Amino acid sequence: MLHSYAFSNFQSFRERVEVDLIISRKVAMTEWMNEVPTGERVSRLMAVVGPNGSGKTALLKPMAFLSWFIGQSFQSAPDEGIPVTPHFANSGEPIEFECLLDFDGKVWRYMLRCTPERVLHEALYQKRERFGYMFVRDWDAVTNTYTIKQQDFGLAPQEARKVRANVSLISWAAQYNVPLAKRMAAPLVVTNVNFMGRVPMADQAVLVAAQHFSANANQYDRMRQLLSAWDLGLSGVDLQEMIINNPQEPSQKTWIPFGKHKSHGKEFHLPFTFESTGTQGAFVLLSRLLQTLEIGGLAVIDEFENDLHPHMLEPILDLFANPSTNPHNAQLLFTCHAIEVLNLVHKSQVILVQKNEDCESTASRMDAVEGIRNDDNYYAKYMAGAYGAVPVF
Template sequence: MLHSYTFSNFQSFLEETRVDLTVTRKVADSDWISSRPTGERVSKVMAVLGANGAGKTALLKPAAFLGWFISQSFQNPIGSGIPVAPHFAASNEPSAFSCVVDSADGHLWRYELLCTRQRVLREALYRKEKRFDHLFIREWDEKRKNYRIRQRDFGLSDNMIENVRPDVSLISWAAQYGVPLALRIARPELPWVTTNVTGVGRIKSSDDWLYVAARHYFEHPQHKDSMNRLLSSWDLGLEGVEIRQMNFPNPQNPEQQQTVLLPVGKHRSHGKLYDLPFALESSGTQGAFIHLMRVLITLEHGGIAVIDEFESDLHPHMLEPLLGLFANPDINPHNAQLLFTCHAAEVLNILHKSQVMLVEKDEDCESRAIRMDKVEGIRNDDNFYAKYMAGAYGAVPRI
């Protein structure tokens, strides 16, 4: 599970910012909190609230970026660089990232990265036994124009190190050579992070994503069954969703046929079932169909779903059943996590104050974030929803 991540000089965040999912013993036990083999208690959910343009999406991006960089950066086209964007007040300075996670064997791990758009300047992986000891430390030597790499029980041979690309994580690089520890960490066949966030922002729902989700449900019938059960139970007017194979002329070669998978909604009216192409369903139904694909992948295999505007096009009452999937140990046996932004303040009536981050941007275009339970003067018996809406905690539009 992800315990925390920090970052600095990244997009609208200049100073070091920490997103901490661990909670103290003072927080009451709930199904949204997991007691870890390492001794910590870690939340399965974290909501991010703030005004438009405050930096909510930017707060999510480091988690999505680290998941991609560690596991998949080897696949990045040569010469394309590292997709980081420093704050424009420090555009010539590097960006820094770190994260702390635990593994099922009871170990705590820390990963650190310092980089520019062009190259990794420092990268390190630590594992905690009695203390954090490095498995590797990789540092750029500007004078010699090469990397100095120290490793301990990581398993990368000298010939593997010789040509390491400057814009690739050493973990992702080692995984391509079959290094067992790197393969275990990178998990290239199923990344730890499932997200709708890229370096340029949220991937918006579209017809293309309906087709992507349809193919996923077609290839994973267990997820299709869960999606149908959940959508039908959430009173969206659906009896279910059918995935149909349709043949169309290939645009590249009209003489050939191509098979397309199309979702079709099944609706009952006056005792009869009727079909409705999914492109004509409500945006809320389409959004839930796509969101559930990402959520169900994470729930089945573990890891973290990082989703921007989680409630987009959904009624606020849909938040609780969606979040409840992560609290249900039968549905979430691997303690998968959800990190999300939303504009629905109703989430404050669902989650504990330690499971909410508030984001604001100042007059210098610098974003800052604070976990809600760290807000000065906040009380356990506060009506969090009412006080947030009244502006008592900040992170609301200035109108």
């Protein structure tokens, strides 16, 4: 599980900011928290709220980026840059990332300092009695080479020296079948965010979701049960493999979802293009959430409630609270404009984001804001502007 992550000089965040999912033991235990084997109490979700343009999406991007960098950066072309952007008022300085997590029953710290051109410092530490390095990698500008120290990481030194400037050493080592690197490079983060921002909800997203469900029978069944139970006018969802009109590949097929509707004793099948954007949005969202819930890991979702009725928020979040639907303690990190979420979670599970007059974003966990009481009506006081992180007109 992810315990925390921090970053600085990244997009609209110039100063260091930390997103901490560790919950104090003074807080009453809820189903949205988990006791991990390492002794900490970790939240299964974190909601990010704030006005438009405040930096909410930028707050999510570090975890989406680190997942890609650790797992897939080996696939980058040798002359390709690293897809990160420093704050425009601090463009000459490097970007820094750090995350803390438990994995394989141990606690790990990963650190990265880079520019869009190259890695300057990368390190992986494992906590025993204290943190000790598995590897440390530093760029030597004098010799134009990397110095790499390893301790039980397992990558042959001659292969480590070949690592490219735009590739994580973990991603690099996974290609050489280093066991720890292969496990860490596995896709454990599912997201609708890339370096440009939120991936738009379009017809292609529906087709990608249909393809996913066609290959995952358990998730397909669960999706049909949930969409029908959530009263979206559906009695079920069918997938049909159909030939598409592609002159370059006349026999190419794709999976098309159809909504099942009952009326006057008959059942009708409608292509999903005729369903509401809310139904399509729930279908795509479940394709991301159900795979996270099935294997564990982290779902990073921007504009979580997009096109959904506010009443849908709680039943979807409940998927992460219920042990039967979340047997592997998956986590959810999400931005949200439906402020009703403040009535559902504890103040320690909310991040408030705002931007100052210098176009610098800041973020604070809600329980760190002075003067917020446990018996406050968080929704009412937030809407009244008592906590900040609201639009100013």
